[in-house]
Amino acid sequence: MKVLFVCLGNICRSPLAKAVFQDLVDRNGLTSHIEVDSCGLHNFHEGDTADKRSINTALNHGLKLSHVARKIKPQEYHRYNYIIGMDDANIKALKELLPPTTKSKLFKMRYWDTTAPNADVPDPYYGGMEGFEEVYKMVSRSCQGLLEEVKGNLHL
Ligand code: 4NP
Numbered sequence: 001m002k003v004l005f006v007c008l009g010n011i012c013r014s015p016l017a018k019a020v021f022q023d024l025v026d027r028n029g030l031t032s033h034i035e036v037d038s039c040g041l042h043n044f045h046e047g048d049t050a051d052k053r054s055i056n057t058a059l060n061h062g063l064k065l066s067h068v069a070r071k072i073k074p075q076e077y078h079r080y081n082y083i084i085g086m087d088d089a090n091i092k093a094l095k096e097l098l099p100p101t102t103k104s105k106l107f108k109m110r111y112w113d114t115t116a117p118n119a120d121v122p123d124p125y126y127g128g129m130e131g132f133e134e135v136y137k138m139v140s141r142s143c144q145g146l147l148e149e150v151k152g153n154l155h156l
Contacts, residue, residue, distance in 0.1 A: 001150050002035040004080040005109070006072060006090055010040025012125050012132070013086045015050040015067040017109060017139045019058045024143050033154050037080075041093050043071040051125070057132040077102045082150065084109050087120035112145025113138060 003021065005014040018038040025034045040046075048069045049055075058065035077083070077098050083105045085091040091108055098106060110119045121138050124131030 002080045003082040005038040005084050007086045009045045010069040011045045011051045014038035016054045019063045019065040021143045039072045045069040053132045112142040
């Protein structure tokens with residue numbers, strides 16, 4: 001199973017989601033069964049490392065975040081089993097990009113957040129560290145449900 005987290009710039013939210021979900025996958029002994037990556041809808045940060053505030057938020061929670069930003073490629077619409085957008089704008093853009101046969105792969109990150117199902121993971125780029133901590137919390141709450149969903153489709 002292959003899971004791709006998508007945000008706008010691929011420097012703040014989706015790299016953090018990738019770090020949180022990868023950690024959960026590893027702790028559940030599923031590293032060789034679930035592949036995790038992240039990308040962006042835009043190329044304005046292509047080649048950049050993740051935002052320092054995402055890196056530091058991850059570190060504050062004991063997670064190492066290393067990622068180089070990139071824009072989603074058309075072949076990835078087919079390659080991944082789950083394509084997870086962070087907010088309604090991401091979902092709208094992905095709906096326009098994805099071929100009709102692949103649209104069922106598309107989910108919103110907080111689909112699995114029982115405290116506010118399907119709410120946005122807001123863009124923290126123009127705010128302070130507290131916004132990144134909020135992103136971490138929203139993503140962490142959602143990742144357990146996502147893991148259960150993905151595990152249900154693993155034929156082990
Ligand atoms: P992200 O945040 O989509 O969570 O990576 C953003 C990063 C940069 C910009 C917008 C959103 N930007 O406009 O440069």
